[in-house]
Amino acid sequence: MKYMLLIYSPENAWIPEEWKQCVETSMQICEEMAAKGQLLSAAPLHPVATATTVRVRDGKQYITAGPFAETTEQLGGYYLIDVENLDEAIAIASRLPPALKGTVEIRPLLKLDGLPAEKHKTESTNTENSLKKFMFLCYDDEEAWRKAGEQAHHAAMQEAVALTKRLDGLGQYVSASPLHPVATATSIRVRNGQRIVTDGPFAETSEVMGGYYLIMAKDTSEAVEIAAEHSGARVGAVEVREVFDLTPLAVRGSPAPA
Amino acid sequence: MPVPIDSMNRQIVDKVYRLESRRVFATLVRLLRDFDLAEEAMHEAFALAVTQWAESGVPENPRAWLVSTGRFKAIDALRRRGRIDELAPEIVRRFEEVASSNVERASHDIEDDQLRLIFTCCHPAIDPMVQVPLTLREVCGLSTDEVARAFLTAPATMAQRIVRGKAKIRDAGIPFVIPTAADFPQRLESVLAVIYLVFNEGYSASSGTVATRADLSEEAIRLGRLLLELLHDPEVMGLLALMLLQESRRNARATVDGDIILLEDQDRNLWNKSLIKEGLLLVERSMSTRRFGAYSVQATIAAVHATAPSADKTDWPQIVTLYDALQSINSSPVVELNRAVAVAMRDGPDAGLVLIDSILGRGDLVDYHLSHAARGELCRRAGRVAEAREAFIQAISLARQEPERRFLTRRLSEL
Numbered sequence: 112m113k114y115m116l117l118i119y120s121p122e123n124a125w126i127p128e129e130w131k132q133c134v135e136t137s138m139q140i141c142e143e144m145a146a147k148g149q150l151l152s153a154a155p156l157h158p159v160a161t162a163t164t165v166r167v168r169d170g171k172q173y174i175t176a177g178p179f180a181e182t183t184e185q186l187g188g189y190y191l192i193d194v195e196n197l198d199e200a201i202a203i204a205s206r207l208p209p210a211l212k213g214t215v216e217i218r219p220l221l222k223l224d225g226l227p228a229e230k231h232k233t234e235s236t237n238t239e240n241s242l243k244k245f246m247f248l249c250y251d252d253e254e255a256w257r258k259a260g261e262q263a264h265h266a267a268m269q270e271a272v273a274l275t276k277r278l279d280g281l282g283q284y285v286s287a288s289p290l291h292p293v294a295t296a297t298s299i300r301v302r303n304g305q306r307i308v309t310d311g312p313f314a315e316t317s318e319v320m321g322g323y324y325l326i327m328a329k330d331t332s333e334a335v336e337i338a339a340e341h342s343g344a345r346v347g348a349v350e351v352r353e354v355f356d357l358t359p360l361a362v363r364g365s366p367a368p369a
Numbered sequence: 370m371p372v373p374i375d376s377m378n379r380q381i382v383d384k385v386y387r388l389e390s391r392r393v394f395a396t397l398v399r400l401l402r403d404f405d406l407a408e409e410a411m412h413e414a415f416a417l418a419v420t421q422w423a424e425s426g427v428p429e430n431p432r433a434w435l436v437s438t439g440r441f442k443a444i445d446a447l448r449r450r451g452r453i454d455e456l457a458p459e460i461v462r463r464f465e466e467v468a469s470s471n472v473e474r475a476s477h478d479i480e481d482d483q484l485r486l487i488f489t490c491c492h493p494a495i496d497p498m499v500q501v502p503l504t505l506r507e508v509c510g511l512s513t514d515e516v517a518r519a520f521l522t523a524p525a526t527m528a529q530r531i532v533r534g535k536a537k538i539r540d541a542g543i544p545f546v547i548p549t550a551a552d553f554p555q556r557l558e559s560v561l562a563v564i565y566l567v568f569n570e571g572y573s574a575s576s577g578t579v580a581t582r583a584d585l586s587e588e589a590i591r592l593g594r595l596l597l598e599l600l601h602d603p604e605v606m607g608l609l610a611l612m613l614l615q616e617s618r619r620n621a622r623a624t625v626d627g628d629i630i631l632l633e634d635q636d637r638n639l640w641n642k643s644l645i646k647e648g649l650l651l652v653e654r655s656m657s658t659r660r661f662g663a664y665s666v667q668a669t670i671a672a673v674h675a676t677a678p679s680a681d682k683t684d685w686p687q688i689v690t691l692y693d694a695l696q697s698i699n700s701s702p703v704v705e706l707n708r709a710v711a712v713a714m715r716d717g718p719d720a721g722l723v724l725i726d727s728i729l730g731r732g733d734l735v736d737y738h739l740s741h742a743a744r745g746e747l748c749r750r751a752g753r754v755a756e757a758r759e760a761f762i763q764a765i766s767l768a769r770q771e772p773e774r775r776f777l778t779r780r781l782s783e784l
Binding site: 114195197198200202219297308311 | 492493495496497533537540541542543548552555
């Protein structure tokens with residue numbers, strides 16, 4: 112099963128030395144997972160201050176600086192993993208250093224037919240043509256979709272598939288997937304050496320993360336233009352975050368904390 | 370006149386149903402990874418048993434027959450739904466896996482299936498509000514209506530919780546396994562917590578007009594026995610002993626009108642001797658392992674009470690020592706409160722009051738009716754009537770259960 116691990120922690124809680132340690136440990140866990148064929152992709156996100164949020168209403172784009180929701184802990188990174196079951200995902204999540212200070216939310220991916228093959232493995236080559244990697248965090252109201260009906264939801268999914276195919280044709284597609292409803296979320300924290308597993312997402316909000324895209328774009332404004340094309344932007348909101356490319360990170364050492 | 374064959378067969382099937390249906394169900398859940406499909410297949414297998422066993426006799430191993438018949442019924446059901454191509458390869462693979470492992474291993478697996486089911490329903494990634502009804506529904510086989518009635522909840526609400534639990538297991542990929550050694554202690558803890566929660570809801574309902582709901586306590590004890598059968602763990606023994614020893618006092622705990630009688634005022638002749646005997650034996654077994662934990666210590670405290678001829682002749686110093694042990698394993702304000710009451714019994718009410726006041730003074734248990742009730746009681750004994758009155762009034766305003774409010778009101782009026 113494929114899972115997305117969303118890493119939430121207070122950005123200002125890390126001193127540079129801790130941050131370096133966190134990155135090193137995380138890289139080591141990534142290498143272990145990669146060796147077992149469990150790692151699809153993982154990266155820290157640029158600080159939340161660089162986030163842009165897009166909504167489309169009546170054909171008009173509403174772009175705001177900042178994240179979708181202001182929270183005390185911010186989404187600072189993600190892992191996409193392929194493991195046997197939730198217990199394996201929990202075991203990995205509780206080893207990640209941010210679980211000590213923040214929360215790791217585990218979300219199972221929802222299988223959607225028709226998506227192009229993922230391009231995780233080739234991502235580093237894109238730096239040559241100076242494209243940057245962005246993640247779209249798609250937030251919407253699950254209740255609104257239930258009310259809109261199966262057909263409307265299906266149409267929106269097909270529209271999303273079409274967008275990924277178009278991006279794939281342009282060489283800008285990396286990966287995308289809807290997530291199972293937020294009721295399937297599990298949150299992991301580690302405090303005083305004890306693992307705390309709870310049902311539910313990191314934060315209870317009326318609009319919840321329902322899917323993601325990883326795409327390549329030359330800058331934030333191009334990424335925002337693409338995000339506005341996502342069908343969910345007309346119903347909910349899309350938060351656009353630049354993603355650190357991990358390949359040079361391993362060579363260069365850690366980036367400075369926010 | 371001989372009993373007609375089909376009526377006799379019906380009785381046999383009913384008996385097998387009582388003994389085996391939840392085990393058959395647990396195995397079908399493992400094979401099918403689908404609670405609803407497994408439930409449906411299990412019922413169809415039993416329905417077929419009624420006619421088939423009448424014709425060709427009861428099979429040598431009824432459980433194996435039922436599992437195998439249930440499997441075929443499930444495949445039929447998938448075929449009817451047109452989902453056979455999508456799901457069959459995976460299910461057939463699991464069926465073959467079971468068939469290819471040797472017989473001994475297969476029957477061992479089947480024994481373990483109920484344990485797997487318990488661990489799955491009590492998985493910490495499932496909301497605790499959902500773990501309890503899910504366990505009662507899927508492991509114990511209570512109907513949704515029965516679970517709803519036991520918890521004084523609308524059946525629709527309970528049904529929704531159970532559906533939510535099953536969806537979480539399916540979509541989040543909660544595995545149907547006995548946890549690995551590393552996870553085992555923590556996972557067992559949440560299983561034991563669910564069982565004890567069920568027991569307590571039956572022993573001292575958190576709200577409502579009657580103080581106890583015996584059916585839930587019985588169900589919890591049944592679960593405890595099942596778990597012990599599957600798992601020889603000292604804490605499982607401890608929890609079962611604790612439940613049995615508490616349950617032994619059920620008939621002495623309240624008047625016919627449902628008014629609460631405190632432990633010290635209970636007629637000890639009404640205590641159930643056979644439950645006490647079983648409980649004491651389990652306490653001994655658990656303590657002798659030297660790997661016991663919080664449940665075993667609590668059971669030992671209950672055992673000291675169970676063997677005391679009266680409240681006065683209770684070994685209070687030993688109870689205080691046991692609370693000290695409990696505090697070191699599992700420190701909590703509620704344990705501290707209980708210890709304070711035991712200290713009061715050993716050293717007099719003033720010694721207990723000092724401890725209770727320090728708990729309340731740092732802001733713990735201020736909204737817990739029993740801390741004020743205990744304070745009221747100790748103030749009464751110490752002759753501090755005005756303080757006792759204040760504490761009982763506070764306790765009454767916090768108590769949610771009718772018999773407890775009646776008891777506290779009576780205590781207040783007796784001052």
